[in-house]
Amino acid sequence: MENLCKLFDAEYKFMCIVWEHEPVNSTALTGICEKALGWKKSTTYSMIKKLCERGIMKNEKATVTTLIAREDVQKYEVDVLIDRVFGGSMPSFINAFLQEKTLSAEEAQKIKFLIDGVTKT
Amino acid sequence: MTTLFITILNMSITASVVALAVMLARVPLRKVPKVFSYVLWGVVLFRLVFPFSIESVFSLMPTSRVAIPQSIVYSSYPTIHTGVQFIDTPINAVINNALPPVVQEYSINPIHVFFEIGGYVWFAGLVALLLYALMGYVGLKRRVYFATLVRDNIYESDKINTPFVLGFIRPKIYFPVSIDPSQHDYILKHEQTHIKRRDYIIKPFAYAVFALHWFNPLMWISYFLMSKDMEMSCDEAVLRNTSEDIRNDYSTSLLNLSVKRVSLLNPIAFAFGESNVKERVVNVLNFKKTAKWVSVISFIAIAVFLVGFISDRAILAAIDVPQSQAAPRSGQLMTDTAISFETAREIAIRYSGIEQPDLADIRRVSGDNDMQSWHFAVGGNGRFVVLTIDAETGDVRDVVRFGAESAWPIESLPISYETAMDITLEYLDISEPLAVYFNGLTIIDNRPVSYYWLVRVIDLDIAYDVQINAQSGEVYSVSRSLAVTGGEISLDLEILTITAEEALRIARDYVDRASRFSTLFSSDVTRLVERGALQIWHVTLHQIDISYDIYVDAITGNVWQPATVYGEIPVIGGNIEIHIPFIAAGEEVLVGRLNLEMGQVFEVSADSEEGNGIFVGITSVPLPRGVQGRHWQPYSGRGDSGNVTTTITHGDARFVYLFAGSTEFSRNATDLINVTIRFLMLDD
DSSP states (O other): OHHHHOOOHHHHHHHHHHHHHOSEEHHHHHHHHHHHHOOOHHHHHHHHHHHHHTTSEEEETTEEEESSOHHHHHHHHHHHHHHHHSTTOHHHHHHHHHTTOOOOHHHHHHHHHHHHHHOOO | OHHHHHHHHHHHHHHHHHHHHHHHHHTGGGGSOHHHHHHHHHHHHHHHHOSSOEEETTOOOOSOSOSSOGGGGGOSSOOOOOSOHHHHHHHHHHHHHHSOOSOOTTOOOHHHHHHHHHHHHHHHHHHHHHHHHHHHHHHHHHHTTTOEEEETTEEEESSOSSOEEEOSSSOEEEEETTSOTTTTHHHHHHHHHHHHTTHHHHHHHHHHHHHHTTTOHHHHHHHHHHHHHHHHHHHHHHHHTOSSOOHHHHHHHHHHTOOOSOOTTOOSOEETTOSOHHHHHHHHHTOOOOOHHHHHHHHHHHHHHHHHHHEEEHHHHTTOOOOOSSSOOOOSOGGGSSSOHHHHHHHHHHHHTOSSOSEEEEEEEEOSSSSOEEEEEEEETTEEEEEEEETTTOOEEEEEEEEOGGGSOGGGOSSOHHHHHHHHHHHHTOSSOSEEEEEEEEEEESSSEEEEEEEEEEETTEEEEEEEETTTOOEEEEEEEESSSSOOOOOOOTTOSSOHHHHHHHHHHHHHHHOSSOOOOEEEEEEEEEETTEEEEEEEEEOSSOEEEEEEETTTOOBOSSOOOOEEEOOOSSSOEEEEEEEOSSOEEEEEEEEOOTTOEEEEEEEETTOOOEEEEEESSOTTTOOOOSOOOOEEEEESSSEEEEEEEOOSOSEEEEEEEESOOSSOSOOEEEEEEEEOOOOO
C-alpha cells in the first residue's frame, strides 16, 4: 500500500486529473493532459501504462479508472511529512500548521470534532 | 582517414593561434561586458570548421594556412611549415630525431605509419566524445519525460534539482518543482536569454567541433572559457535588463543551485548553476551597467580582431588549391612570391655548380599542399641537376643530380656498386641471375645528401630494378617488371585494394583528362612497382602515336606523384607533324620520347590555349627516372607570350626526351597546351 501511494509530482498531478474525471475515456484523457500538463499523446499513454503496471489504475476498453483513493495518497504524504519534518510528532505538526493563522469558531469546532474522533480513551 | 586527419591537424594548428590570441584579448576585455569575449570565440569556431578562409590584406595571422602538407607521409625528411620560424625549427628537429630513418627494408615511411595510426586513434576519440554527449542528452531527456507544463515553454519536474534548458528545435525550460519560476524571475530570464541567443544550438555545435579537435588541449581550454563567457554574458544580460538591484538574490541562487556534478562536459543542457559558479558570483556582484563609450571602443576592437583572424594573409591564401591527387596541379599567383622566377633561377644555377649551363629553366611549380615552390632543371658540362626552391624563403631542397661519372663521388661512398649488386642479389634471393648490371647513381641532395645505386637484375622473365642506399647499403626500392613479352609474373597481389583492372580504369580516366581528343588504342597494366611497402601499378596506354605511362597507387588508387603523363612517340624521321595536346600549367610534363637519327633537325613549337607563358625543352636524360644515357644535350626554348618555337639539331643520342610546361602560373589551374613537332630535312 505504501508503495502505491508514493507518487512523483507528475504522477500525482496526473492522478488528480483522473480522480476528477473518472471513469474517463483514455483518448479524452490525452486531450485533457495535453492542455493541463503539456503532454503529447504518447506521454499520457506511457503514464497510463506505467500506473496500470503498478496497480494504481486500470485501463479497460479504453476507459481509465483509479484503484486508489485521493485520501490514501494525501494521508500517506502527510504521514511522510510528519515523519520527516516533525519527527513523527503530531503536536509540533499542528503547531506549525496553526502558526500565524486564525480559525473561525466553526473551523475550530470541526477540527476539535476530528481530534475527538481519533482520541483513544 | 589520414587525409582527413591531416586536414583536421592543420585546422587545429591555425585555430590554436587564434585561440591564443582570443585568450590574450580576453585580458584587456576583463572589465567590459563578457558578450564581447563570447563573440571572439566565434573566430576560433570558424577556424575549426572551415579548411578554407577568406584572404585579406588586413589579416593578423602570423602563420601559413597549411602547416602540415598532405605529402608529408611520403616525405623522406618530413617537415611542417607554420610560417613561424621559432615553432617550425624545433618541431621539425623533434620530428626527424624521433622517427627512425626513412630508408628501411619492407617498411613504409615511419611518419606515414604515425599519421595512419593517429588517424584511427583520433576517430575513436571523436566517436567516444560524441557518444558521451548523446548518452547525456538521452539520459536527461528521459528524466524530464513526464515533466508537466507550467506555462509557455516552462515545465516542472521533481526529478531534477536545478533549472535548465533542453532541446534543439523547440527548446524548453525545466524547473525543479521546489523552485517557483515566478518567484525566481531572474533564473527564468537567464534561461530565456540562452534561448533567445540560440545558445542551445551554438553550444552543442561548439562541442561537436571541439570534439573533432579533442587531441588539442588548447581547444578544451577554449571550450571551457567559451562556456564561461557564454554564461557570464547571459548573467550580465539579465542584470542589465532588470531595473532593481538583484545582485544579491542572483548570486545566492547561483550558489544554491550550483551544479556539483562535472556537467561542464554536458554540452546539451544549460543548467542555471553551471560553469565556474565562483567566478560568476564575483562577476555578478561586481556588475555595473557599462558606459556607452566602453561598449563602442570594445565593439571596434572586436571588429578589428574578427577581420584580422578570420582572414588569412592574402599572399599565403593563394596556395589553397584543391587537394586532388589525380589532376595536374599548379600554384597560383606565383608572381607574388618573395622569390621571383629570376631570383629562383639564379639560385638554381648557383646551387647546381654548373657554369654557363645550356639549360636553366623551370620544370614546374608546386604550391598545393606545401609551401609554394619553384622546380628547376639546370644542365650543362655533362651534368644535370633537378632541384626545388622554396618560393618564400629561397631554401633549396630535393636536389637530384644526374651526370657524368666524373662528377660523382664514387670513391667516397661506403658501399661500392659491386657491393650494391651483392646486396641486391641477396635481397632478391636470386643466386644465378641471367644478368645483373649497374644502372646508374641517383643523388638526392635532401639534408642529408643520399646516394642510391641503381641495380638491374634479370631473372628469367622478371627484371628487377633495385635502388640501394650507397651509404647504408639498405634497399630503398624494388620494382619488378616483365623482362620478356608474355609469360606470367607471380606477384603477391592479395594485399592490394586496387586491382589491376581498377588501376587500368583510373589510368584511363586520367588520360581522358590529359588528352581530350584521341581515343585509346589499347591499354595494359605492365608491371607492379614496389617501393618499400608501397605498391604501384604501372599502366601503359597507347593512342595512335603516343603512349602514356601512368603510375597508380595500388592501395589508394591515387595517380602517383610526380604524375608524369608522357608518351613515347615512335618517329623514325621524315617530314612528319605531330600534335600533342595535354593539360599542364605550373607543371612540367614529359611529352614523349623521340626515336631519332643522328643529326636530325626538328622544330618544336607549342602554344597555350589560355595564352600562358610556356617552354619546351629536350634532353637525352629521361627525367626524373634515373640515369640511362651518358651523352645528352639539353636544349630549351622559352616564350612568355603564349607560344614558343625552337629549332633543334639532334646530337648522337638514340632517344631524346621532349618536355614542355608553363612558365606563368597566374591564370588557370589547368591549361591546354598544343605541342607540334615538325621534322625537317636531314642535314647533309
